């Protein structure tokens with residue numbers, strides 16, 4: 375069986391071969407951690423965004439959207455804390471000249487201890503069979519206890535260093551743990567330094583009138599600085615939310631794992647403004663809602679877990695991640711944060727404007743508290759592609775690669791195929807295509823054998839293949855072939871629209887979420 379690493383490589387190759395994701399500027403040898411979405415990728419991406427947008431805007435009377443500019447006044451990033459504190463600790467290996475995030479090196483070391491513990495338990499489970507009690511083993515076996523003690527000590531030291539921004543201690547930990555550079559294999563490390571992740575550029579044409587501005591590292595600030603505009607013009611009453619989808623930019627130190635960590639990416643963020651004191655109740659509400667949104671896609675409930683933050687950002691009083699099981703482990707796809715009134719208060723302070731809410735019921739004014747849900751479109755895309763990619767061996771010994779995408783998200787919903795390129799079949803096929811194309815993205819394919827055409831559609835995740843043959847001209851029926859089961863069924867042309875609509879309508883997912 376292929377290792378997860380091999381599977382991931384195949385997925386990346388598949389994304390390129392079938393027009394989902396290309397390395398950016400490829401003919402110039404690419405640009406690190408920047409990617410372009412191809413003809414199928416952009417459809418999948420747009421469908422993900424629509425699923426998110428409609429789940430916010432259609433399902434909630436009290437959530438509205440905005441589309442703020444990427445360029446914003448530079449003081450915004452001073453107020454938000456990003457100029458001073460949006461840093462990652464970096465460390466270089468002097469031999470390989472490779473750069474790493476010090477915190478990530480230590481997290482990987484922690485994961486190694488976890489792996490060792492899991493392996494011991496697994497080995498014992500095999501040895502002792504059914505009567506094995508894993509919990510008892512973990513608390514009594516000397517080897518497991520030794521690993522656990524080392525792990526916990528490291529964890530405690532790491533958390534303390536991170537919370538205290540103690541860069542020397544981070545380096546000491548790396549030295550003490552004997553962590554080596556995976557490239558050079560040496561422990562020849564530089565000191566740990568802080569590195570600001572924001573990209574900057576100049577705005578203005580003359581050197582003395584130009585000012586340094588930043589490419590936004592998150593879309594949220596565009597929402598906060600428009601809070602008053604939207605609240606007033608939309609006559610919004612608390613609690614209410616503002617949603618936005620847009621590009622964000624971070625000069626990530628280590629860009630890895632394909633589209634998981636990019637330097638230019640897209641976020642879908644919603645800031646929900648609540649009365650101070652109500653934030654924990656809304657934090658729980660949004661945690662539950664967002665998990666339901668993920669699970670409704672049917673990728674497998676066991677693939678999600680919450681990971682509560684131990685180190686809270688300077689603005690947060692509670693935070694959790696929704697993690698998804700990628701081929702390289704459980705990883706953050708979405709963050710849900712209780713941001714207090716930090717951002718609005720800071721913008722009030724730095725802009726000199728009063729940013730408050732007048733509560734007509736209590737006749738009092740206050741600065742609202744905020745619950746944020748923030749999800750990366752690209753990470754969501756990756757989680758969907760990874761869990762949909764299947765290699766199957768068929769009964770006849772042949773194999774196929776199929777993307778079992780959630781049908782609502784598939785780039786192409788149906789492929790229309792005349793069995794042969796003559797006898798009036800293409801004309802009939804075009805007629806069917808024309809009747810479906812207003813509602814569904816369809817493809818038309820008349821080249822090669824039907825088997826080859828099926829394989830092409832399997833590889834991009836098209837749920838329905840519709841074949842027109844000679845009999846169609848007589849009985850007005852076509853053969854529908856289903857992607858996942860490969861079963862074929864003869865159906866009347868009149869039922870096609872209804873059948874596809876039933877399978878790909880987002881309404882069905884929304885009903886699951888609000889039930």
Ligand code: ATP
Pocket residue numbers: 592624626633634635636637639640641706707708709748749750751752753754
């Ligand atoms: P990480 O710890 O992985 O760097 P983060 O905690 O900094 O992520 P947030 O600031 O909470 O991320 O951003 C919200 C969401 O934006 C993340 O859950 C993720 O889906 C997405 N995101 C953040 N950074 C990147 C990136 N470099 N590339 C792609 N998506 C990203």
